[in-house]
Amino acid sequence: MRILAALFPGFTALDLIGPTNCWALMPDVQIQLAALREGPVKSDFGAEIIATHDLSNCVQDPDVLLMPGGGRGVFEVMQDDRFLDHVARIGAQARWVTSVCTGSLILGKAGLLRGYKAACYWYCREQLRKFGAEPIDERVVIDRNRATGGGVTAGIDFALQMIGTWAGPAAGQQAELAIEYAPRPPFGTGRPESAPPEIVDAVNAILSREMPSDLIDRAAMRRGGGRGA
């Protein structure tokens, strides 16, 4: 099982590490982290994770392509045709094309979600329509060989479910025990539908600065990039 994760400046570290740390529990797994250039890639909060390959010398036909999401970095990389061209090429040859959080917007911009149902971070979910994808309000969405997780922590639910699909339910059950995944969210505010309005307003205010709508629109509307919007 050859897994390739594509990194870019500002990716959300937990979107990457949640799924890959889970998938590493499967037998015979090889995980490559690739970016435009080999070397350290700065994640959203500053932690640097090393890309062991660049996107032209990594595995070109992985069993799984994983695209993490992020905040502002996502909308910046959606302006970068070099990155998007790599994603489009590798995605076309991957057995599974997957993402966590706003990573589905990058897959969309690379032309990989046209006509597919997909998950996304709640704040940006409707933006998927601009790339011909159908946004679904679920933590994990599987449509043919596209498997997408919702925002950030949904990557863990997504990863475990995919272990079940790829390696069988017993492997999924074992992985869930191995990572002691019996979550107890302390506040119960993990979805806008379950959070008090003033909490949603406060987070919306932060996200509107981090993910400004003009940056989203510019990325969505721009022609070109991978197989294009």
Add this chain to the structure above:
Amino acid sequence: MRILAALFPGFTALDLIGPTNCWALMPDVQIQLAALREGPVKSDFGAEIIATHDLSNCVQDPDVLLMPGGGRGVFEVMQDDRFLDHVARIGAQARWVTSVCTGSLILGKAGLLRGYKAACYWYCREQLRKFGAEPIDERVVIDRNRATGGGVTAGIDFALQMIGTWAGPAAGQQAELAIEYAPRPPFGTGRPESAPPEIVDAVNAILSREMPSDLIDRAAMRRGGGRGA
């Protein structure tokens, strides 16, 4: 808020990234990642994360010391007095001493949990007694200024709860929404008590190779190391 995470070869990446990616959502946070030497540190599944500081040039009196756990790497670093001495010194000057997963065993070996209640990864929880700590079967355990999370994914529950403690409940609620933390474990087998016996047996068999009891005992019984066992 100055947060210091201590890295060592073989640490579990998700133990580090779960909490730090959450804590970065608090205002005015500075996060340092430190190891015996600056530079890339290989995590349990191979991903390399960069230590921006070494343990002597990082902040020496952080508001929060975070110790991630791991598998075999934990029991190896528990043999390394240089690492343990740094942890003991910094821990004594930190406002909060915290860990995720088997990280509490390292804190214990550094003499920082004697007389404290603490959480740990389910497989190793009882080992805490060897360091004078009282193991508690909870996802998050707070005893005075020691705050410890259970296995791997408990780091997210732990981190959110601590945001509530440090920055107030509204900040915790906002963080939970920002990371879309409304988990849906696909199998319900995240604790040995909730998993079928054959799944527990299979994971025990894997962990007994990854965390062999002689390595655990050797680390626990050895004299010296930080303020010692």
